[in-house]
Amino acid sequence: MVDVVIGGSKQGRRGYSLDEVAIAPHRRTRDASEVSTAWTVDAYKFDTPFIAAPMDSVVSPISAKTISNNGALAVLNLEGLWGRYDDPSLLLREIAQCSPDQATPLLQKLYSEAPVDLGLIKERIAQLKESGITVAVAVSPQGTAELAPVAAAAGAEIVVIRGTTVSAEHVSETGEPLNLKSYIHDLDVPVIVGGCATAQAALHLMRTGAAGVLVGFGGGSSHTTAEVLGVRVPMATAIADVAAARRDYLDESGGRYVHVIADGSMGTSGDIVKAFACGADAAMIGSVLSRATDAPGGGTHWGSEAWHEKLPRGERHAMNQVGTLDQVLNGPATRGDGTMNLVGALRKAMATTGYSDLKEFQRVEMIVTPA
C-alpha cells in the first residue's frame, strides 16, 4: 500500500487505472496458436474467459446464445426488461432511438412501470436452457432474497449478485440485511458476487462462499458513479489488490480458489488484456459487446444504475457499431482499434509475451506510464 498525504492527516492510496499501465513484451515469444484462454469456474468450462455483463443492451435470450457459441458466458439480468415485459423488442428500439436528453427519463419510466415478474423469469430461464447454453442470471442485492431461489429452482446454473457496491456486511436497522453467507450457502449453484474494489472488501465476499467476486465500481463506460457519488476505483489497482486477497484467502481457506472477475472500465481489447495481467481470472464485459450490430442495445448501451428513479448514476450512451458479436469476440477484425476479435487479441498478447495460459499470464511484466 502506497499512501500519499492529501493534506493534514488525510491520506489516500495512489490508485492506477488501466489507462496508466501497459504490458511489456520480454525476451520470449510464442505461437498464438499454442496459447490457451480456457477458463473454468466450478464445473463449468469455457474456451473464453469473458462474461457478458447482465445489461439489457448486451444480453437478451438471443444474444446469450450467440455469445455462448463464441465460448463465453452470458448473464441475463432477471430484473431487466426481459424480466418485466413479455416482449421488450419495441422498448429496446425506443430506448436506442430516443434523444440523449430524453433517455434517462425514458429508462426511469420503462423500468419502474412494470415490476419484475416471477413467471416471466422462469420462462426466460427455460428459454436459455432450451438453447443449450450454460444458464447464468443476475439479480441485484435487493432482489436476491426473492428472485435467486426462484431462478435456481427454475434451472439457473450460475447466479450473479451484482450491485454497484455489494458488501458482506450490510447494515440496516429497519429491513432485514442481505446475509450473503446464508443465501449463498442455501443456493445450490455457484454464485458470483460484487462489485468490490479493495482487498478487505473482497476478502469478506470470498468468505461468503462465493465462487467468484466482481471487481469494479463505477468504472464502466456508461456509469457516472464518479461524477455522482465521488466514488472511483482505478481498475488496475483494484484488480491487483483483489488478486492479492485471493491469495490470502487461498491460504486462509486451505485451498479454495475464488475467481477474480474484472467488471467494467475495459473499453478495448487492450484494456481487457491489462485486466488479466493485473490478476483477473475472467472479464465481465459490457460496452465492447454493445458495439456489435446484433447486440440488443441497437447501438446504445446502459446499465442498471442508469434507470434509478431518484438518483441515476449512469447514462444511455451511443456506441459505434463495428461488426457482429462473432466478429467482436473472435474476429476476423476489420478495424484496428481494439474493438474487434477480443479473443484473438488476448491470445496474441499472451503469445507476444511468451505465456501459454491465463494463470501464467498474470505474472507478465507491466509498465506504468501516463495515459
Place this chain on the structure above:
Amino acid sequence: MVDVVIGGSKQGRRGYSLDEVAIAPHRRTRDASEVSTAWTVDAYKFDTPFIAAPMDSVVSPISAKTISNNGALAVLNLEGLWGRYDDPSLLLREIAQCSPDQATPLLQKLYSEAPVDLGLIKERIAQLKESGITVAVAVSPQGTAELAPVAAAAGAEIVVIRGTTVSAEHVSETGEPLNLKSYIHDLDVPVIVGGCATAQAALHLMRTGAAGVLVGFGGGSSHTTAEVLGVRVPMATAIADVAAARRDYLDESGGRYVHVIADGSMGTSGDIVKAFACGADAAMIGSVLSRATDAPGGGTHWGSEAWHEKLPRGERHAMNQVGTLDQVLNGPATRGDGTMNLVGALRKAMATTGYSDLKEFQRVEMIVTPA
C-alpha cells in the same frame, strides 16, 4: 507536508484537487435511509449541510426561501444587486442575456453605478425574516465595518464575511485594517469567515472567534483567480489542511469546534462528497445551484470577483439548466451526471461506504488518481 523541489532552493507543496481524489468503498454498506446529513452551527440546525453561496446568480430573497425549504442555508449578498437596486429583476435578465464579450463590462457598470443602500439592506433582511427562514447575509471584508452591525441589528442571524482571501492579519498603513477579532466579538451573531486555504491562515481565522471558516480561493467555476493572480489552492489538500487546523484549534481552545466549510470547486455531487470526505463539515455551493431553472441567474453564473472595476477575476458563465432547485437539491434526478439530487448523492455515498453521519464520513478511505 510533502514538499517538492521546484528548482534551486524553491520548494512547493504538492496539492491535490478534488479531481485527483475519490472515495473508495470498503467492506461495509448501509441503507441510505439510515444516513444522517444533519448539520448544526451555533444554535442553527439544518437537515442538509449545504450553504448557498452569496452570489446574485444563486441567492435572491425568493430562491433563499426555496433553498431553505430544502433543508439548506441560503446566504444573501448584501453588496449584490439586491442591496443596490429596488428591483433587480430586469438587470438579472439583462446579465443573463447579454453576449459573453459584453458580460464583464455590464457587470462592472451595474455594480458600480448604484451604491449599497443601507435602507434596502434592512428591507431585504426583513423580507427574509418574514419568509420564516434562518436569515444569513454576506458582506465583503471591506464592507464589514459599515454593513455587518446594520445587518445584525436588522435581524440577520448568521453573518458571512467572504472575500477571495480574508486574513486575520491585514496590513494597511493608510486605512484602518479590519480587526476581525473585535468585529466578531462585537457582533452578537455567529460569523463565518473566509476564504482561506492553509492550516496556518485558518488557525488565525479560528482565533478570531468565527463559528466557521470558508476554505477555498479561486477554485469556483466562475472564478479566474488562477489565470489572473496565479493563485490556486487545490481543494482536497486545502480542506484536509484546514480540517487538521480545526483539530489543533480544538485542543488549543479547550474544545471550541470551528466548522470547516468547503467553498468552491465543487461542480458535481461527486465533488461535494469528496469535500466532506476530506474533512468539511459543510459545503458552500454556487455553480451547482445556478443550474436550477428557478435560480436567479437565469442560466448564467457569476461571483463578486467578476464585477471588480479594474481587475475582474471571474466571468459570467453560461450554465446548462437541469431542473428546479428542489430537484437539484433533493431530486428526483432526471440526469445521471452529478448535477441533480445533491442531497441524495451525498446520502448514497455515505451509505455505500457504511457511514451514518457526516463526522464519521470524514474518515472514509480515499484514493489518489489522475483526473
Place this chain on the structure above:
Amino acid sequence: MVDVVIGGSKQGRRGYSLDEVAIAPHRRTRDASEVSTAWTVDAYKFDTPFIAAPMDSVVSPISAKTISNNGALAVLNLEGLWGRYDDPSLLLREIAQCSPDQATPLLQKLYSEAPVDLGLIKERIAQLKESGITVAVAVSPQGTAELAPVAAAAGAEIVVIRGTTVSAEHVSETGEPLNLKSYIHDLDVPVIVGGCATAQAALHLMRTGAAGVLVGFGGGSSHTTAEVLGVRVPMATAIADVAAARRDYLDESGGRYVHVIADGSMGTSGDIVKAFACGADAAMIGSVLSRATDAPGGGTHWGSEAWHEKLPRGERHAMNQVGTLDQVLNGPATRGDGTMNLVGALRKAMATTGYSDLKEFQRVEMIVTPA
C-alpha cells in the same frame, strides 16, 4: 536537484512548468495600494518590472513610447523589420493578414531580402531617444560584434543580446566565437543576455559581466523549439535554478547582483506572477503585449526564430485582441482572463499574500499541482 531514472543509466531532472505551480495565500494580506512593483537595473529605474520583448509584433518605435509611458521597458530588435526597412508598416500588415500556411515563407522572405542597415539602426535609436524614453535595443549573438558598438555609440542605453540559447562558451573552429566577456566589458552600457535555463549556464553568463540574464528557451507561445529541437525547459524550475545561481554569484562576486529576467512562457498575468514567485526580478513579455490593439503585430505574434531561412522554430500566431497597451499593462481590465491589467494583477497577488516589494515576494509559498 531531483533526478529520476528515465531508463538504464540515463537520468533526467524533474522540471516544473508555470502551469504546474501556483501561489498559496497565507495568513497575512495587505492593501494593494501599499505594494511596490518598482524595478531598478543599473542606473535605470522602472515602476513596472516588465520588459517588452524585442519582437516586431510587440515593439516598434511608437509602441515603445506607449509601453514606457506605462512604466515598463521596451526593447527594439535592431535586426527586425525596423532595422531593415525604412517603413515596415505595410509589411507588418501583410504579415498580419496572410494565411497561416503562407506566414512562415513570407517571414523567411521579408527578413532575408533586406539586410540589416547600420544607417537605419542609428536612425531608430535617435527616434527612440527623441521620444524621451530609456533606449533599449536587442541584437542576436551573431549580430553583436557588428551592431552592438554602433548601437551604443548611437545612444542605446541598454543592450540586450538575445538568442534561443546564448552560452558564455561558444565553440567555433572556423569563425571567431562570440567572446561575451570582452564584448560586455567593451560596451559602456549595461548588457542583458540570454536565454539560458540552467544554474550553471546562468552562472557563466553572470561571470561575463552582464547586468541581467534572460531565463527561457523555447517556451514562448510563438516558439516551437520543443517540437523542432526537442529542447524544453519548464520555466518554474528554470527561474528557480537561475535564481539560485544569482545567490551563488552574489557570494562569488562579493556582492554583484545580476538580475534574473524570466523570458517567455508567460501567457497570462497569473503566469507572470508565478515567475516572480519563483525568483524572477523582471519579466520579458511578448505574447501578452501582442494582444493589444495598438501592438504592431496587428493581432498576430512571432519571434525571430520564426523567420530562420532553413530551420524556422516558431510560427506566426493569431492573437485575440483585448484592449489597448495601456489597458493590457495598467488596466482597467474589461476581461477576467488574465490578459489585461498585468501590473494590477501583480500588485494584487502581492497584496493578497502580504508582501510589499518584489524581492520579498520571491519568498511566497508555492503549491505544486497538475495543470
Place this chain on the structure above:
Amino acid sequence: MVDVVIGGSKQGRRGYSLDEVAIAPHRRTRDASEVSTAWTVDAYKFDTPFIAAPMDSVVSPISAKTISNNGALAVLNLEGLWGRYDDPSLLLREIAQCSPDQATPLLQKLYSEAPVDLGLIKERIAQLKESGITVAVAVSPQGTAELAPVAAAAGAEIVVIRGTTVSAEHVSETGEPLNLKSYIHDLDVPVIVGGCATAQAALHLMRTGAAGVLVGFGGGSSHTTAEVLGVRVPMATAIADVAAARRDYLDESGGRYVHVIADGSMGTSGDIVKAFACGADAAMIGSVLSRATDAPGGGTHWGSEAWHEKLPRGERHAMNQVGTLDQVLNGPATRGDGTMNLVGALRKAMATTGYSDLKEFQRVEMIVTPA
C-alpha cells in the same frame, strides 16, 4: 529500475515516453556547421543516422533512391506491395484515396490476394542495386527462413528482420521456431533485428550476432498495439534501457558494439533528437517521411500491422503533406512545426548543447516534465 506498486503484489516499472522528456541546453554551444551526424554500421557509412522504415507508404524503389541521396538508409519491405505486385502504383493510389472506414478491409484484401513472389523480390533488389544505393531490405520473422537467403543472394547488403516483437527465444511446438542465431550466422550480410523494448530482450537479440537492434513496440503513429494488445513501451525508457544493454553486451562480448536503433514514436524532429539523447545510434523513421509529397503513401501512412487478416493492429492514417523528401530530410523548412529539415534540426540541437558527434550527444542532460 524504479518499480511502483500497482496494487497487491503487482508492480510495474515507471516508463517515460519521448513526450515526457526534453533536452536541456547547458553552458556550452557550438556552430551547427561543426557538428557531425555521421553513422556507420558494419562497412556502411551514412551522413545521416536515419533509416527509412520498411513501410509501403514510405519506401519504394524510387523513394529509396531519393532518401539515399539525402544521406539516409532506405529499407524496402520485401513482403509489401513491391514484393507482391508487378506495378503497385494504382494500388497505392487506391489505398490513399479510399475512405477511412474502407481502408483496413482494403489493406487486408490487397496484401492477402497476392503472395510474396521470389522472382519479384530479386527484381526489386536488382533495381535498388542499379540505382547505386546501399541495398537494404526487410522481412518478417515468419518470412525470414524463405526470403532472407534469397535476398542476400540477390545482392541485399543489409537485411532487417522486423516484427512487432521479435525475441531470440520463440517457443513453438508445432512449427520450427525461428533460430535467429543460426540464421544471422548463415547470412553473409549485417542483420538488424527487432522490435524489442527491454534490456533483457535486447541483450538476447544482441547475442544472436545482429549488427543492430530495433527498439520499439506499438509506438508508431499508425500502430494501435496499445489499444489492441495492451502493449505499450514508452520510448524514452525503452531506448535508455536498451542502450544500457548495449554497454553490458559490449563488455560481455569483449567489444562488439551493437547499434541501438529507435523505431517508432518519433513524429517530429524534436522526438528524433530526444531518441538520440536517450542513447540511440540511429533512428528508423516512418510517419515523418510519409508527410513528403513524393513519399509513396500519397498523403497516407500504414504499417504491416495494419493489414493483418484477423487482428489488424494499425490503421491507415491521413498525413498532412509538407514538402519533398529532400525538404523533409535536409530542408529548407517552410514550416516551424518539427516536420521538415530533420537533419538540420538534429544538427542544431547538438550544436545548441555543444556536442560535436552523436556518440557524445547521448550524454546530453535531460529534463523530465509532463507532456
